[in-house]
Amino acid sequence: MQSILSAEAFHFEWLEDFSYDIILLDIQMAELSGIELAKLIREKDKHIQIIFVTAIPDYIGEGYDVDAINYLIKPISEEKLRECLSKAINKKEIQPKSILIEIDGGVHRIYEDSIMYLEIEGHELFIHQEDKTISIRKPLSEMEELLSMDEFIKPHRSYLVALKYIKYIDSKKITLKNRTTILISRGNSKEVQRKFFNYFKRDVK
Template identity: 40%
Template sequence: MKLNIAICDDERAEIDYLLQLAGQWADARGIAAAFTTYESAESFLFHYADRPNAELVLLDVQMGHLSGIELAKQIRRDNDSMQIVFITGYPDFMGEGYEVSALHYLMKPVKAEKLFEVLDRAQARLQTVPRTLLLPRGGGSIRIKADDIVYAEVLSHTTTLHLTTGTEDFQMRLSDMERALGEGFIRCHRSYLVSMRYVRRVTRTAVVLENGRELPLSRDLYDAVNQAFIQYN
């Protein structure tokens, strides 16, 4: 399992401390965690607009112009699955966490055992919440459940997501879509990405889906796709 964790605090020393503790937790649990750090709420929002892949955020309540509470409210406008853990030196703000469905408040200085306990809870919740993707389109964005995506196909500059409910088109490269889709999807051809969830079998030349459709499988990608299929099942 891979877990994308963001840490947002306006004190670099606090970021480094949380980064160290969260890294120890990930190592102890055998989790491949990817960390991103931000020294302001504005910086988080700027990067989140392009790559909204954080699944858990350790968020300082009191920061400069934009507080952690206000940042959490903006996150919740289009993301109800991200696990938000507030970090604060003052208990007065705890009531506001209910508005944004915060998982927990941790008081500074954060103790390792308390953080580990909260991260365990966050991981457990994420395993039961369907993963959703926020993908850019037409100057805005669209949210799609990862489990609804069967495969992606590129033609010219348009990447089409074939869903269980229809199709959605995006003006983006397949390599960018591959990064956005992340875990559970694999490239089987220069023009196709496929969800391992819907793969019934793999031959030397094709990936056969549950609905019987066959996607081409490049010879140089066979080993990686076949291994992913074996491990998934």
């Protein structure tokens, strides 16, 4: 647990380290309010658990846009705090799995379900997401250890592909839902098709 005294200080800290799971925000702060800070956080992280703390119940309605899971009205009892944190922890456990990646000296959280595919070129690893691509220097083998490999396939030594984003597979290539095509190396075709077929069967149950 970490305590930070201002919204500005937390925002700076959070941009360097995306590893926070649950945040308690006071709505009334000196310059940047808790609501304004929550909106900035939601631009980059849709899953982090936000709990607002306030002495004025009138502010409660302002939190719906940022999907706050609860509000604590001051003074806060220990029982109410425990109940609220327990709810946040339980909700977090059903959130998509995430991994932490070091980028430019900071730590960033990437949710597995946002990754379409990973591609290695030389020493550079490209993490292709729906809305952006991140470049880091890390071997593909390390990502295999971090990711849930029952959600990904490896059609080629240079690629990991998320099964959920695949639209079509034939003997030579994978076509993703955004029309990106990825070649399947010789000898991998049957295994790739088998894994996709098994994933599809599981998904439609």
